[in-house]
Amino acid sequence: MAMKKMEGQGDHDLNCLTIDELEKHAYNMMDKQTRDYYNEGADSGSTLRENIEAFGKYRIRPRVLRDVSNVDTSKDIFGHKNSIPMGVAPTAMQRLAHSDGELGTARACKKAKVAMGLSSFATTTLEDVAEANGDNPHVLQLYLFESREHSHKLIQRAKKAGYKAVFLTVDTPFLGRRNLEIRNQFKLPPHFKIANFAEDEEPAMGDEQTSNSPNQARQRKPKEASKAGYHDGEKRVLPTGPITFHSHASNPTLCWEKDIEWLKQECCPEMEVWVKGIATGEDAILAVHHGVSGIVVSNHGGRQLNGALATLDALPEVVEAVQGKIPVHVDGGIRHGTDIFKALALGADFCWVGRPALWGLAYKGQAGVELMLRLLSDEFKLCMGLAGVTRVQDISKEYLVKVSISMRDRKV
Numbered sequence: 001m002a003m004k005k006m007e008g009q010g011d012h013d014l015n016c017l018t019i020d021e022l023e024k025h026a027y028n029m030m031d032k033q034t035r036d037y038y039n040e041g042a043d044s045g046s047t048l049r050e051n052i053e054a055f056g057k058y059r060i061r062p063r064v065l066r067d068v069s070n071v072d073t074s075k076d077i078f079g080h081k082n083s084i085p086m087g088v089a090p091t092a093m094q095r096l097a098h099s100d101g102e103l104g105t106a107r108a109c110k111k112a113k114v115a116m117g118l119s120s121f122a123t124t125t126l127e128d129v130a131e132a133n134g135d136n137p138h139v140l141q142l143y144l145f146e147s148r149e150h151s152h153k154l155i156q157r158a159k160k161a162g163y164k165a166v167f168l169t170v171d172t173p174f175l176g177r178r179n180l181e182i183r184n185q186f187k188l189p190p191h192f193k194i195a196n197f198a199e200d201e202e203p204a205m206g207d208e209q210t211s212n213s214p215n216q217a218r219q220r221k222p223k224e225a226s227k228a229g230y231h232d233g234e235k236r237v238l239p240t241g242p243i244t245f246h247s248h249a250s251n252p253t254l255c256w257e258k259d260i261e262w263l264k265q266e267c268c269p270e271m272e273v274w275v276k277g278i279a280t281g282e283d284a285i286l287a288v289h290h291g292v293s294g295i296v297v298s299n300h301g302g303r304q305l306n307g308a309l310a311t312l313d314a315l316p317e318v319v320e321a322v323q324g325k326i327p328v329h330v331d332g333g334i335r336h337g338t339d340i341f342k343a344l345a346l347g348a349d350f351c352w353v354g355r356p357a358l359w360g361l362a363y364k365g366q367a368g369v370e371l372m373l374r375l376l377s378d379e380f381k382l383c384m385g386l387a388g389v390t391r392v393q394d395i396s397k398e399y400l401v402k403v404s405i406s407m408r409d410r411k412v
């Protein structure tokens with residue numbers, strides 16, 4: 001008699017049974033510029049690696065002889081039932097991976113009932129993404145621009161399009177040093193657009209004449225920007241002066257007092273304000289004090305401060321500092337369903353995955369993102385069942401043990 005398999009476990013892409021295999025397929029599907037831009041971390045890449053390896057420090061303590069015939073992996077987020085406690089993190093320029101781009105991600109997320117984060121630097125308009133994602137919850141990742149007028153307009157558009165929250169990225173006062181990006185003189189090919197910049201504001205990444213890297217890009221000509229696909233006919237007011245890609249993303253003047261207050265006034269009550277990029281208990285306490293609705297423990301996938309703590313290692317101090325007052329989410333290095341289980345056992349309410357979605361897109365567009373979500377979802381469900389847990393809220397630190405250095409291995 002065959003052993004019982006969990007629902008969903010039979011539906012395989014035999015060429016791609018794990019996220020690690022997906023990464024390998026994606027590697028071959030992307031041109032070098034894109035692959036390096038997506039995959040690299042800052043400087044030596046040690047924080048990127050440690051984000052992944054941190055999961056290998058823990059083993060699961062499974063409990064047995066519990067009825068696990070009904071495992072419920074769902075988790076509520078923004079008043080919606082998400083199929084698993086995981087969403088797709090905002091990552092820039094998804095159309096570099098596949099022409100489906102952010103629309104493919106949005107449709108895959110909708111199908112899988114998984115929340116989606118949209119990057120400020122998307123290659124698709126936030127309105128089109130909202131439409132493709134339907135009533136599935138989506139959040140807008142925000143870089144708070146030095147031009148308040150521009151941020152104001154972006155926020156208003158997000159509200160109108162039904163975004164549930166803005167995730168203010170706070171780990172990017174300056175852009176981290178990404179050496180491959182610099183060496184490759186990475187640029188967005190001219191047929192793609194950073195779609196959510198107002199026409200004259202759009203950075204001219206990849207302008208044939210200028211051949212700029214993201215940090216150096218200059219102003220795009222309105223003629224080119226007009227192909228970006230705006231459809232609300234609204235005239236947008238633009239800041240003056242030379243505009244660089246870098247200056248849009250990073251704003252070294254940001255601080256708790258003036259900026260979080262301003263952002264709350266802009267967003268609330270229609271959208272929640274979260275901070276993405278918290279890595280210490282001290283900042284978590286400040287986040288609660290300043291009234292944000294939630295925290296994402298993140299080091300930007302190891303792309304900003306190399307040498308920073310792996311996010312799984314930073315998570316416990318943040319959870320302790322927050323004392324359940326607001327939700328604590330985490331991203332970085334999640335490559336298997338057991339990683340989601342471990343993050344939740346250490347106190348996270350929810351996880352986000354970045355690169356795996358890009359690899360899914362590169363592999364097969366929307367279908368590849370669907371596959372990625374199915375793999376993590378199936379693995380997580382199986383992990384819960386085999387660990388003897390039937391409800392997400394029951395995943396706790398009792399299910400984990402930290403092992404000695406000699407026992408650590410990512411590929412457990």
Ligand SMILES: Cc1cc2nc3c(=O)[nH]c(=O)nc-3n(C[C@H](O)[C@H](O)[C@H](O)COP(=O)(O)O)c2cc1C
Pocket residue numbers: 037038039051089090091092119120121141169276298299300301302303331332333334352353354355356
């Ligand atoms: C290619 C790439 C682009 C990214 N773009 C953004 C972005 O525009 N805004 C942002 O807040 N985070 C961005 N991130 C960080 C992700 O939101 C997330 O924190 C990170 O990817 C999680 O780590 P993981 O890739 O190991 O899952 C980006 C990450 C990658 C890999």
Ligand SMILES: CCCCC(=O)C(=O)O
Pocket residue numbers: 092121175214245246249300303
């Ligand atoms: C200027 C950087 C915007 C995208 C981003 O956040 C990343 O590449 O990590």
